[in-house]
Amino acid sequence: MIKKILLSLIACVVLIVITNMVMYQDVPELTRKEHLSEIERYKSNIRSLSIGDTNDNDLKIFDTILLRNKVLMLGENTHYDGQTLKAKSRLIKYLHENQGYNIVLYEAGQFDTWIMNEEMNKHNKSKIAADSVGGLGLFYWWWANEETQPLFRYYLKTKLSSSPIEIGGFDIQFSGSLLEDKRTSQLKHFLEKNKISIEKYPLFNKYNDNLNFLLDNAYVNKTLNAQQKTQFLEEISGLEQAVLKLEQTKENTIYARYLNDVRNNYHKSWEYEPGTWPSMNYRDSLMARNLIYQIDSVYKDQKIIVWCANIHTFSRRFSKDFLPxxxxxxxxxxxxxxxxxxxxxxxxxxxNKVVNKPGKQAIENDFHNTKSPYFFIDFKNIPANSFLKNHFVSTINQGMDQKKQWSKFTDGIFYIDINKNPSYPEKK
Incomplete structure (x- = not known):
């Protein structure tokens, strides 16, 4: 038995060593030079990430690339890339002012972002402070830092213009932390106003004050048995059907979709192991349904920017269990x-320590060797015989070294040499 364990350990060590040798071995100098030459040929330098930059000549490359575009998906490697947040903010401002993109849809709850947008539409008469209004609809990493506050000031500024930016979402999850204590009262008020009795749905009525807790498997497994879980989901569906029988106003529609999202969010949480491919696959399929609905129905014939993570932007199957x-x-x-x-x-x-460097095989090393702090590469306009159109290693997916034909997964890469964690203001 001990011998088998020892042999297994040795096999694991050998596998790790071989993997590291492949991943971290040096790329031949001649190959590096060839790669660098091609990158220099096809990259477009970006001068600044600041939304306050008034010289937009470096962004005019997007006028051609997005000439006939309808949907632009802006990714991010992780949710904690502060410089990426700044870059996306500047792009949104430029595209709004120069190409007529008036809609920004976030990887955030449909209902939460609707509430947030309605609050922003009050033209500075809101009871919510301008620097906190994002918390009604978005996860904190997209509004509570210094990098994104200029973007929210810009959103609010456009609300007073003839071309306001509308904010929305397409996720099934609860996202607005500042809305957490208000969701229950808002839903109850809506149902009472429309003479829908929540008492007809006893299990949902009982736990309506604890919606967030029921997403925690440890809590829900102590609270509801299998039959009750089924009943709980059926009651949410019943409420949804009751709302769908109302007149199809904007408010009624968003509440019906909200209830559908709530049900699906619980199903995802209870059915799939968090963070697994099947869980992500289920969520992405529903985000796609919601996003397509937003594009085709709510914002028909308008140009739309989608704000999400890189992995959700990938345009082909990523694994056998995950279609992004x-x-x-x-x-x-x-x-x-x-x-x-x-x-x-x-x-x-x-x-000022520099961390999270890629393995030696990653293309980010070649990007770094250009000495350009920021640039953009459009895969669509690169010849098929370029190494950039073939398989190469990149850390584009959450910082992990992965070899794929990345030009099949994304249309372009916005490169930021050294990223930084977002800056959060000190609590008073």
């Missing part, structure tokens, strides 16, 4: 959709 959101969008809208992913060589951490 972007694949649905690319199949539906084809050349009228553009997927833009973001990547970096490393990031500044505490005391």
């Amino acid at each position: 959101l972007g694949a649905y969008i690319k199949k539906k809208y084809g050349v009228a959709s553009y997927m833009l992913s973001f990547s970096s060589y490393a990031r500044h951490y505490a005391e």
Whole structure:
């Protein structure tokens, strides 16, 4: 028995060593030079990431690339890439002012972002502070930091113009942390106003004050048995059907879709192991359904920016168990959709330490060797015989070294040499 264990350990060590040798072995110098030459040939330098930059000549490349575009998906390698948040903010401002993109849809709850947008539409008469209004609809990493506050000030500014930006979402999850204590009262008020008795749905009525807790498997398994879980989901569906019988106003429609999302969110949480491919696959399929509905019905014939993570922008199957959101969008809208992913060589951490460098095989090393702090590469306009159109290693997916034909997964890469964690203001 001990001998078998020892042999297994040795096999694991050998496998790790071989993997590291492949991943971290040096690329031949001649290959590096050839790669660098091609990258220099096809990259477009970006001068600044600041939304306050008034010289937009470096962004005019997008006027041609997005000429006939309808849906632009803006990714991010992780949700904690502060420089990427700044870059996306500047792009949104430019595209709104120069190309008529008036809709920004986030990887956030449909209902939560609707509430947030309605609050922003009050033209600065809202009871919510301008620097906190994002918390009604979005996860904190997209509104509570110094990098995204200028974008929210810009959103609010456009609300007073003849061309306001409308904010929405397409996720099934609860996302607005500042809405957490208000969801129950808002739903109850809506149902009472429309003479829908919540008492007819006893299990949902009983736990309506604890909706967030029921997403925690440890809590829900102590609270509801299998039969009660089924009943709980059926009651949410019953409420949805009751709302669907009402007049199809904007408010009634969003509440019906909200109840559908709530049900699906519980199903995902209870049916799939968190963070697994099947869980992500289920969520992305529903985000795709919601996003396509938003594009085709709510914002028909308008140009739309989609804000999400890189992995959701990928336009083809990523694994046998995961078909990303972007694949649905690319199949539906084809050349009228553009997927833009973001990547970096490393990031500044505490005391200006540079961390999270890629393995030696990753293309981010070649990007870094250009000495350009920011640039953009459009895969669509690169010849098929270029190494950039073939398989290469990149950290484009959450910083992991992975070898794929990345030009099949994304239409372009926005490169930021050194990223930084977002800056959060000190609590008073």
